[in-house]
Amino acid sequence: MREEVEDPVALGVQLLERLEHEELSLAEVIDRIETVTTDPATTREILDTAEARGIIDREDATVRPNRSSFLSFEAEVVTKEGEFTCRRCGASISTGYFMKLDAGEHGPFGSSCIRKVTGRE
Template structure:
């Protein structure tokens, strides 16, 4: 587990547009970064310690309210990509620009799902 992976996961949680998510929904988003359960747990623990999320009874509530701006923090690139969430082949990839680094690519519906623009 790298510090960069943990930081990317924490920053992803910080930018979610949901009022609350189930633990399973949060893990679905974090699996775009890591499939390692220990790293996922470390990301959640770190986010909670920093006050980025509140956890209670399997419900995660982001506290930040710092949503991604689609024009400047989500960039679109043309090319041959595989969506990090669903595995589909895509010709337009959407990448999140977080302080810890760029995260993606995602297809158009998966980027909305991961960020919380669509349930």
């Protein structure tokens, strides 16, 4: 079971703000948002809020992030050792990668999932 974040909309919008992709399908964006919430209404609110703030542009099933700043792996991604479950794929991991966003810490992710979520892969 995933723990709920205090403000999933703020966290989801900040996550979209830091994506490094040129463009993504709507399904790929939802894959990223599902690391924050699986509630369809909250997912829709994250997308609508991000679009209203100019963070993303949506056209049909394509989303284009208006990148203002990238996530710095040196300063904004921290690793922690322990027993974790990746928020994206559900795998058991011993090293968790966490994003430090204004809305809170988001993770843990495995090494390949953190790159996938942020657009480094």
